[in-house]
Structures are given as C-alpha cells and as structure tokens.
Amino acid sequence: MYYVAHRLFAAHDRLLAARLARVLAAKTGPDQVFLPFCDTDEEDLVAEVKGRRLFELDRERLGKLTAMIAVLHGPSLDDGVCMEMGYAHALGVPIIAVTTDFQTYSFDEDGPRFDFPDPLVQEVITDLVRVARLGTSPGSTDTANSRYAVFASRNDRQLDQALETAVDHVLAQDVPRPPAPALPAGDATLAFVEQSPYTPVVGMLTALVQQAGWATKESSRFTAHDPLEAARTDLDRSRAAGLLVTDVSGPETPPGAALLIGAAAARGARVIAYYPRTVLTHASGREPNWRNLMIQYAAEARFANPESLVHWLRR
Known part of the structure; x- marks a missing residue:
C-alpha cells in the first residue's frame, strides 16, 4: 500500500495530491494507493465522532504501508502530514518527500542550510525530490493573455516533472519489507x-x-x-x-x-x-x-x- 500524505483543506492541495495518486496508481494499480480525504470519503462521511473516525481510518492504513509520498511546501508544513511521516518512520516505512518549493532554510545567516524549516524533517525522509524551477516554455501564443497561459503551462510542466520523478523514486523503494517489530514504548x-x-x-x-x-x-x-x-x-x-x-x-x-x-x-x-x-x-x-x-x-x-x-x- 502506498500512502499519499498531503495538505487537504483546500481544492488546489487536493487536486495536486489527486494528480500524484493518479500517476502512482497508473504504475501500481488503483487498489495499491491510499489518498486521504478521497479514500475516506471525508466530505460525505457520517460518524458519531467524525474526526476520531477519520483518525482511525488513516491510522489503519499507516500500519500497512509499503512506502509513503509526502507533499511538502512552504515554511509552515502541514501538521497532519508531518504526524503521518513520523508514524511511518517509526515503523521503518520509506518516505519520499516531494516539493516544488524554491526556498531553503537556516537558523541564522551564516548557519548550515536545510531543505525544510525543521531539520528533523530531513532526518525521517528516505529521499527528497525537489523540482524548484519552472518547466520549459511551450512557446508563445496569439491569445490576449499569452504570458499567463505560458506561465500556467510552465507550472504544469514543473508539477508533472516533480510528480513523475517522485513516483519513480518511491517505486525504487519497493522491496519486500518484513513486518515491523514490536516497538518499545520507552x-x-x-x-x-x-x-x-x-x-x-x-x-x-x-x-x-x-x-x-x-x-x-x-x-x-x-x-x-x-x-x-x-x-x-x-x-x-x-x-x-x-x-x-x-x-x-x-x-x-x-x-x-x-x-x-x-x-x-x-x-x-x-x-x-x-x-x-x-x-x-x-x-x-x-x-x-x-x-x-x-x-x-x-x-x-x-x-x-x-x-x-x-x-x-x-x-
């Protein structure tokens, strides 16, 4: 089972995750991909305590993973995605992070730079796919808004490259993984x-x-x-x-x-x-x-x- 971890509170975030899940499902089969919100029917789900039920459904999938792809953008990373990454990491699940963010981070001007606002994120990911630049230009058009159409197309190409590359990286992790051993509570x-x-x-x-x-x-x-x-x-x-x-x-x-x-x-x-x-x-x-x-x-x-x-x- 492949888990797509993503921010899900706005349409553009869900659309990006759906594009990623579609690319992944085309190579693994749709039954091998879990996309939160979509596959828990979140908008229409009725439960006595809906948030807890969604937590239980997501946690059930987290215990059965082959690998995870986490979509990470910006200085304020989604806390639900980060929680899911921590859970997967504790179980020994490979985590591929994908971002089109062109920013990197440091705690002071001369200090070491890291890919995310908290260096702990780098410690739990297996691999990072960063596609930080726009895609190539498709050439000009004759429409009145040609520069916007070109700009949109370059962003589309950037996303396509990032998603395709991330899927290739996660499939490279597809090796038999023994069941996670019992983890000490500490x-x-x-x-x-x-x-x-x-x-x-x-x-x-x-x-x-x-x-x-x-x-x-x-x-x-x-x-x-x-x-x-x-x-x-x-x-x-x-x-x-x-x-x-x-x-x-x-x-x-x-x-x-x-x-x-x-x-x-x-x-x-x-x-x-x-x-x-x-x-x-x-x-x-x-x-x-x-x-x-x-x-x-x-x-x-x-x-x-x-x-x-x-x-x-x-x-």
Missing part, C-alpha cells in the same frame, strides 16, 4: 520535552515537567551549532522516553513536534500537548478540533496553563 519514568520554536521562553516547559517529578530530556536542535546533528540526537532521545510532552503552539503544530507525536503514537508512547492559546477549527459534520485531527487524537491530553499540566503529571 522508559515510563522519562519524558522528552519538545518546545515550540515559536515560544520565546526556552526551558520553561522542561522546568514544569521537572517540577512535577519527572526525569527529562529536551530538544536541542533550535539552538545547536549543528542543527542537523542535534536533530538526530533529538530523535534518538525521544525514542527512549515513555512520555512526549510537546508545545504545539504556532500557526500549525510545529513540524518537528508533529513528527515526534506520530512516532510516539506508532510506538505506543504517551503524548500530552501544551497549547496555551487555543484556536479551534470547524468543518461540516466534524467536532471542533484544537489542532489537526491526527494531532488531537494521538494526544492523551492537552493543557492550556502550567498549573493544570503540572497537576496532571503528578498523578
């Missing part, structure tokens, strides 16, 4: 603390967890001299912990936090979220979500203030 007395890069007070969340009596390890990549090496360390440390405490503040759940939540969910580790300024999202037929539903239902609990967090941790 040390039940150890918490890994993932702070949001958007939160200005470094160490505050770790101090709260320690105040509640827990041993802690905390993320270090956002302030490290070598963020990529620190990202590898963060990933290793998170695997050892039986509890993930993560600040999900930001425009969306930060990419690294979402990845770690997915990995923890796959391992059976406990996840709690700190979210002091909650913004709810609403969709027809679905219960209010305080974050992407893949984040919401992977977390055991969420807290909006330090007192409630410490109280829960002391139980």
Whole structure:
C-alpha cells in the first residue's frame, strides 16, 4: 500500500495530491494507493465522532504501508502530514518527500542550510525530490493573455516533472519489507520535552515537567551549532522516553513536534500537548478540533496553563 500524505483543506492541495495518486496508481494499480480525504470519503462521511473516525481510518492504513509520498511546501508544513511521516518512520516505512518549493532554510545567516524549516524533517525522509524551477516554455501564443497561459503551462510542466520523478523514486523503494517489530514504548519514568520554536521562553516547559517529578530530556536542535546533528540526537532521545510532552503552539503544530507525536503514537508512547492559546477549527459534520485531527487524537491530553499540566503529571 502506498500512502499519499498531503495538505487537504483546500481544492488546489487536493487536486495536486489527486494528480500524484493518479500517476502512482497508473504504475501500481488503483487498489495499491491510499489518498486521504478521497479514500475516506471525508466530505460525505457520517460518524458519531467524525474526526476520531477519520483518525482511525488513516491510522489503519499507516500500519500497512509499503512506502509513503509526502507533499511538502512552504515554511509552515502541514501538521497532519508531518504526524503521518513520523508514524511511518517509526515503523521503518520509506518516505519520499516531494516539493516544488524554491526556498531553503537556516537558523541564522551564516548557519548550515536545510531543505525544510525543521531539520528533523530531513532526518525521517528516505529521499527528497525537489523540482524548484519552472518547466520549459511551450512557446508563445496569439491569445490576449499569452504570458499567463505560458506561465500556467510552465507550472504544469514543473508539477508533472516533480510528480513523475517522485513516483519513480518511491517505486525504487519497493522491496519486500518484513513486518515491523514490536516497538518499545520507552522508559515510563522519562519524558522528552519538545518546545515550540515559536515560544520565546526556552526551558520553561522542561522546568514544569521537572517540577512535577519527572526525569527529562529536551530538544536541542533550535539552538545547536549543528542543527542537523542535534536533530538526530533529538530523535534518538525521544525514542527512549515513555512520555512526549510537546508545545504545539504556532500557526500549525510545529513540524518537528508533529513528527515526534506520530512516532510516539506508532510506538505506543504517551503524548500530552501544551497549547496555551487555543484556536479551534470547524468543518461540516466534524467536532471542533484544537489542532489537526491526527494531532488531537494521538494526544492523551492537552493543557492550556502550567498549573493544570503540572497537576496532571503528578498523578
């Protein structure tokens, strides 16, 4: 089963993912491709708790994968996609990331550059397909809007190249994969603390967890001299912990936090979220979500203030 992970809240995102799924299905067969929203019939699905049901359907597919293609664009990566990537990575599933984004990132002007806004993303992907330039010009036309038609055609060609290349890369990963071994949930007395890069007070969340009596390890990549090496360390440390405490503040759940939540969910580790300024999202037929539903239902609990967090941790 091939899983197409994509942002799905707007028509252009769903259209791009459908184009990718169509190319992939032409080479593998339609029954071998899972496209969220489409294959869960999300718009018309009726369930008692719709968001939870969608989470269950997606998680069921995540446990049966041959490989994943993740569509990643822009500095604010989709938190649902990142959660799914973390889940797949924990199970040893190859992940091909595809982007037409021409931006790269660094934490300071002279620091090392990475392909995504959080270097942890690079640590979980198997391969990256980046097609950052427009396609070749088809030649001018005589229409009044010729330059726009040409520009649209060049973007179409760029997308076609990216999608075809990504499918070739994911099929190259198609080797028999043994069932994932039972994953250790981690040390039940150890918490890994993932702070949001958007939160200005470094160490505050770790101090709260320690105040509640827990041993802690905390993320270090956002302030490290070598963020990529620190990202590898963060990933290793998170695997050892039986509890993930993560600040999900930001425009969306930060990419690294979402990845770690997915990995923890796959391992059976406990996840709690700190979210002091909650913004709810609403969709027809679905219960209010305080974050992407893949984040919401992977977390055991969420807290909006330090007192409630410490109280829960002391139980």
